[in-house]
Structure formats: C-alpha cells, structure tokens
Amino acid sequence: MEQHDGHGWADEGFGAVADTFARNFAEFPELGSAVTVFVGGRKVVELWGGIADERTGRAWQRDTAVPVFSCAKGMVSLCAHLLAQEGRLDLDAPVSRYWPAFARHGKDAVTCRMVLGHRAGVPALDAVLGFEEIAAWTPVIRAIEEQPPLWEPDTAYEYHGHVFGFLIGEVIRQITGLTPGAYFREAMGDPLGLRAWIGLPAREMDARARLVEAEGRPAMPGPEHLLTRIVTMNGALVFPGVDEPHGWNDPALLGMELPGAGATASASGLAGMYAAAVSGIGGHERLLTPKTVTDAVREVSSGKGWLGFDAGARWGSGFLLDSAAFRPMLGERSFGNDGAGGQFGFGDDEYGVGFAYVANRMIGHGDARATRLIEAVRDCLTG
Numbered sequence: 001m002e003q004h005d006g007h008g009w010a011d012e013g014f015g016a017v018a019d020t021f022a023r024n025f026a027e028f029p030e031l032g033s034a035v036t037v038f039v040g041g042r043k044v045v046e047l048w049g050g051i052a053d054e055r056t057g058r059a060w061q062r063d064t065a066v067p068v069f070s071c072a073k074g075m076v077s078l079c080a081h082l083l084a085q086e087g088r089l090d091l092d093a094p095v096s097r098y099w100p101a102f103a104r105h106g107k108d109a110v111t112c113r114m115v116l117g118h119r120a121g122v123p124a125l126d127a128v129l130g131f132e133e134i135a136a137w138t139p140v141i142r143a144i145e146e147q148p149p150l151w152e153p154d155t156a157y158e159y160h161g162h163v164f165g166f167l168i169g170e171v172i173r174q175i176t177g178l179t180p181g182a183y184f185r186e187a188m189g190d191p192l193g194l195r196a197w198i199g200l201p202a203r204e205m206d207a208r209a210r211l212v213e214a215e216g217r218p219a220m221p222g223p224e225h226l227l228t229r230i231v232t233m234n235g236a237l238v239f240p241g242v243d244e245p246h247g248w249n250d251p252a253l254l255g256m257e258l259p260g261a262g263a264t265a266s267a268s269g270l271a272g273m274y275a276a277a278v279s280g281i282g283g284h285e286r287l288l289t290p291k292t293v294t295d296a297v298r299e300v301s302s303g304k305g306w307l308g309f310d311a312g313a314r315w316g317s318g319f320l321l322d323s324a325a326f327r328p329m330l331g332e333r334s335f336g337n338d339g340a341g342g343q344f345g346f347g348d349d350e351y352g353v354g355f356a357y358v359a360n361r362m363i364g365h366g367d368a369r370a371t372r373l374i375e376a377v378r379d380c381l382t383g
Contacts, residue, residue, distance in 0.1 A: 008034075008047035008062065013380055020376040021047045024369050029214050032060035033359035034267035035373050038275035039381070040352040041282075046268060052209040052360065065195055065266045066209035066358050067248045069339035070161075072198050072263035074270075074346075076168050076180050077116060077296070077318025077337070078277055078287070082187060085292045088175050091116065091317060095167070098174045102167075105148040115167050116318035117300030118157045121149025124229040125163065131236050131246050135256040137179065140166045151306060157315070158306035161230035162237075165198075165260025168318070181257040188287060192276050195269030199257040208264060209360040210249050211242045211341060217364040226307060231261075240340065240362055261340070267356045274336065274347030275354025286349075293349050297321055297335050320346075328371060330378055344370040351381055 010018040017037060024030050032050035036043065052060045083089035089098070091113045096103035102110070107122070114120045127143035134140055144167055150158075160167070169180035176183050181198030189196060200208065220228050223235055231239045237258075241247015248254070254264055265273075272281055278293065280286040288296070301315040302323075312325030319335035320327050327338060329346050330353060336346025342363050345356035355377060357370040 007049040007060075009045075010047065011044040014045050014377075016376040016380050017045045017373060018047060020372050021049070024372065025049060028363065028369055029361055030359065030369070031212055031361040032064070032066075032209055033357065033361075033369070034060065034062075034064065035357045036267040036271035036355070037377055038271055038279070038281065038352075038354040041275060041279040043268070045377075048267070054210065054212050060209060061207075063195055063266050063268065064207065064209050065197075065200070065204060065264050065269065066343070066360050067211055067254060067339075067341070068263045068265050068270065068343040068345075068358055069248070069341055070261045070263075071265065071270060071337050071339045071343055071345050071356075072259055072261055073164055074319060074337035075184050075196065075198060075263055075273065076165050076172070076259050078273065079172055079180060079183055079187060080112060080116065080168055080318060081288060081292050081296055083172065083175055084295075085289060089171065091295075095171060098171050101145045102170075104145055107147075107149060107153065110149070110153045112168065112171060113300065113317050114154050115160065115164060117315050118160045118164065118305075119154050119301055120160065120167070121151045121153045121156075122147050122163050122167070123150065123158045123160045123306070124226060125234065128234045129236055131252070134233060134236055134258070135252070137166075137257065141170050144170070156306045157301035159230065160260070162233050162258065162260035163230075165258065165262075169257070169259040179257050180259045188273065188276060192272060192281060192284065194265075194272050194276075196263065196265035196273055198259050198263050200251075200254045200264040202251075202255065204264070205251050205255070208254070211240060211360050211362055213240060213242055214361055214363045217362060242362075263339075265345075265356070265358065267358045270343075270345035270356035270358065271354045273354070274345055274356070278347040278349035278354060279352040281354075288349075290349060293333060293335070297333060329374060330381070338370070342367040342369055344374075353377065353381070
C-alpha cells in the first residue's frame, strides 16, 4: 500500500517522512524541494513540491534538478573510492605518484586521504584567477602546483572548499584521462541514469530550479577573510550570487566543471547515487564493497579546524560522517555531503539507505529541513 498525493508517494511504513516533508513547507520559508529515499535498492519515498522558479511560478517536477553545491564532494569522493577499490588509486600514496608536478613547494608528502580529510593545507589558493581561467581547468591545476601549504600537511584540518574538487579531480583525470564530471557520468551517472552532474549539460539548463535566498541569511565576511576566499576562489565566483553573473544561478557557472561545489542534481539522482554505492539499484550490484565503505567511514578529521571553529563535523575520507551536533545521520556506516543551500545526500550500508533532500530556498545556519527528514527516516526504520 502506498500513500499518494499530487506530488509523489511514500511506501506504507514511511508516512512519517511524507508528514515531515509537508511540515517543512508549513514551518520553514520553503519554496520548492524534493526528498527521495531508497532502502535495499528500492525507492520507498519520492516526494516533491512547491516552486522551481520564483520569477515565473514554474512548479517543481518529479525530476527537477537544482544546484546542490558541495554535494559535489560526495560525487568526486565516490569516484576516488571506486578507483581505489579497482586498485588504480592508493589513497595513502602521495598525490605526486599520479601527478608529479603537485609535489612542489612542500607538498611532496600530501596524500589523497589528507585531501579527502581536508588536511592537505591548501584550503585556498594565493593565485587570483579569473572566471574564464577557472572554467578552463588547467590554470587552477597550475596554481595548485605552485601553492605552498598554509600548515604542515596532516597536522590540522580546514574545509578545502573548491580546491578539494580540483585536487582530487586532477588525480582522477591523471588516472582515467577524464575530468571528474566526465568520469562520474561514465562510471555511474550514465549507466545508472542518475540525474546528477558536475557541469550541467546545456539541454538541462532551462528546466533546473533557480535558487533564492531566505530573508535574514547572514552575509559572508569581507573579501580578505580566508572563508570568503575559500568559497569564492578569491572573488572570481559570487556566493551565493543568486541574481549575479558568476553566481550559482548563472548558466556559465553551472555548466562548467566546478567539482568542489558545482553539482546540480535531482533528489532521486543524488539519493540514487548513494543507494547505488551501498546496495545497488536497478539490478546493478552495489558500487562499493563493505571493505571500501569501512575505509571511507573511518574518522580522519574532527574538532577545531585551522580557523579555530568546531562546528561539530566529523570527516571520513571525502565524506561527512554521522555528526550528532552538525549533521546527524543513521549511524557509524553513514557517509554523505551537504550543500550550502541546505541540500544533503548520504548512504548507509547497514540500513541499505540512499537519501537525498534538495531545495532551492537557501536558509543558512541552523537549517533543520534535511535533519528533520532524516530523523523521520530513522524512526521509520527503527520504530
């Protein structure tokens, strides 16, 4: 038996997720959003509602994709673990084994795992690159090669924003010959029919949801602050820039490969990726073995970051882990990544869950929309 309304369905036993999704619209300034849950490779929840484009009133559809920011890190990390599982990448070997020029300026001992755990010491670049240079890929790679670490690698951690994606992405490119967005599509996106991209195809641009900011969302610190430099790549990108060129509604940004924070996905695309990783979907075997998941979910970083803040996040190798104070999930086998607009996707192979919530209203600090949905999923699974 299923519960139906005009905007999706939830299997019997998962009605609490539907109730919570509806309450999010009543209790938050929600505009448009969607949530999808897989259990054991089967879709048990697919819900969507609201407005995809506030300017025109265009409704959110079942397969609507929206910018999901750093959920991109989950896509890139999944690719890295897939290559490691295949024996093509050793996460504990120096990055320079695959990318020799990276070793310059004191980075010779940096491993992929240090990058995946935000410990490499290169959260931002000294080089000031233009938007077109960032879009061209190679100028960013050359800047990373010339960048000295801000701290001795592996002695501290701080969120590596965009550099994370370019650095792991270049390792993927050196091994496969494909940029990370192209490799993601080849390895899993196309075979599994996932509506998730790093570099949104032109054919998808008009149907995407447009981001809007909630009123009272806190402003970014000044342009010289390291956090702002991390998020904007020294001002070349506008964050969130919902109505500005080079921001996250700009087709020029969404269409280029920005693998640290430039993903666009539907809820089912993002949830399907994690479900494929932990249980398999559509008759395909699971992408990651239990041993690979064990490697991914071992804590690498937590506590105070280099900037002195402890938000309560725990990091494995490329993924957020179950973090009670920051991002509660299902347990010690949970791994995922969130987006700056409140979006979140994760997988858990103990429960066989792939989950994603996506939205176009950016609420900011303390945004509880995804957390409440995950609580409902947990209650449905364990209640």
